[in-house]
Structures are given as C-alpha cells and as structure tokens.
Amino acid sequence: MALTKPRIIELLLITTVPVMFLAEQGVPDLWLVLATCIGGYLSAGGANALNMYIDRDIDALMDRTAQRPLVTGMVSPREGLVFGITLAVVSTLWFGLLVNWLSAWLSLGALLFYVVVYTMILKRRTAQNIVWGGIAGCMPVLIGWSSVTNSLSYAAVILFLVIFFWTPPHYWPLSMKVKEDYARVGVPMLPVIASNKVVARQIVLYSWVMVGASLLLQPLGYTGWFYTVVALVTGGWWLWEAHALQARAQAEVTGAKLKEMRLFHWSITYVSLLFVAVAVDPFLR
Secondary structure (H helix, E strand, O other), X not given: OHHHXXXXXXXXXXXXXHHHHHHHOOOOOHHHHHHHHHHHHHHHHHHHHHHHHHOHHHHOOOHHHOOOHHXXXXXXXXXXXXXXXXXXXXXXXXXXXXXXXXXXXXXXXXXXXXXXXXXXXXXXXXXXXXXHHOHXXXXXHHHHHHHHHOOOOHHHHHHHHHHHHXXXXXXXXXXXXXXXXXXXXXXXXXXXXXXXXXXXXXXXXXXXXHHHHHOOOOOXXXXXXXXXXXXXXXXXXXXHXXXXXXXXXXXXXXXXXXXXXXXXXXXHHHHHHHHHHHHXXXXXX
C-alpha cells in the first residue's frame, strides 16, 4: 500500500470522478465509476511504485522520504520493480477490458510519462521538472471523460489545463519548505536554484493562468452558474494567498514566518472544491 502512495492517488481520483459526472451531464453508471477508480488506482499505484524504485538512492538521503519501504528494506528493489510493472500491466488490461481502450492507452501514457519523462529524465536535470512532469497528473481528467464518452472534448482539455497550471504552484510551496532536502541530493527543484522572490513570482503567474483557465468552461457552455461561482470564490482566495506569499517573500521573510505551506494546504482544498462543483453543476442547470 505504501508503494502506491495512496495520499497522492486521492487527489487523482478527486479529479477523475467529477469529470465523469460532467461528461454524463448527470449520474454516470456506478459500475463504470468503480471500474475507472480501480483502474486509476492500479495505474497510478504502479507509476508510484516504479518512481520509488528509481529514486530509492536519493529517497534514502532525504528526510521526507527516508521511511519509504525501499529505503527501510521492508521491500526489496526487485520486489518493488516487479510490483510496479505488474500493476502497470494489470491496470492497462483492466481499463481496456472493463472500461474502454482509449482510457487504457491514456492511463498507460500517464504512467510512462511519470516514470520515464519525469522521474528518469526531468527530475534530476531541470527546474522545469514539476512543470512538464506534472502532465502525468493531468491525465486522470482525460481518463474520466473518455471512460464515459470513449472520446475527448474541449471541456476535458480545459480541465486538463487547470490541473497543468495548478501543479507548479501546488508543489513549489512544499519544495520551498523542504528545499534543503532537494539540495542535498542534487535535485534542481525551482526553490533550490532560485530565490524565494523568484519562486513566489512564478507561483503568482501560474496561479493567474490557472484561475483564468478554470473560468473558460462557462462561456463555452459546459457549465452553469454554480461552477462559475465556486471557481470565482475559490480562485479569488487562491490568488489572495499567492499574492500574500509573494509579499512575504519580497519582504525577505524566512523560516516559519514565510508560511509557504498555507498555499500548499489551500491548493488541495481548492482543487477538491472546484471539482466537486464540476460534479454538482450538471444537476443545477
């Protein structure tokens, strides 16, 4: 269970299921929802297990990851590798046979992107790692839509972009908190190679684009007043927190007074509320 990183998968499912309601414009087939969630958990769990296998050397040197199973020896590297590959294969077949093959290829693509592009190529080489590597975390939106319609649409693409622009300002505050960990192992997360001022400015920039993207669904006719109100209120609060963090960074506040984790915690609440609104909106139109 620890190898699958269940806390991360919770967020992925939060963005998958509501999109199924939007695609159906009502309540989707509950068996389909269950099958999609199980397939999504298996796929993401396999990706996370393979990520731990590849990163076991640096995980051992970071305080945040020192208790992971491959570091403590609870699971051997060979067992972790076999487990991850098995989940990758099973999840692809699960989606293909019980949902549809479009969703199967999207889930496999997300897994390979996270393992190969992010973990093996980007993570240790560029500060843009979480920006482009975050594409893997956007894929559940497309999978949720395709599981219902066996196709894609502009609505799915817009929500994909919301998560794409959400990921850096969600993760960079956490990276600011633990940047010494990343610096110790040579992973060039943006807060490691740039000042808090630069990171906070990037957070504000991505935040504005994210909120703007979230408001595109209504004028294109995919959502109604309820989603729009939630997107405005939660997005406005996000921007308040982002600008507050930037103000503290510009004032050269450091340590606990920087309060960078306020935005990290709010980012999880934000995406949860926004996607609940995605699911509820079809019933209020």
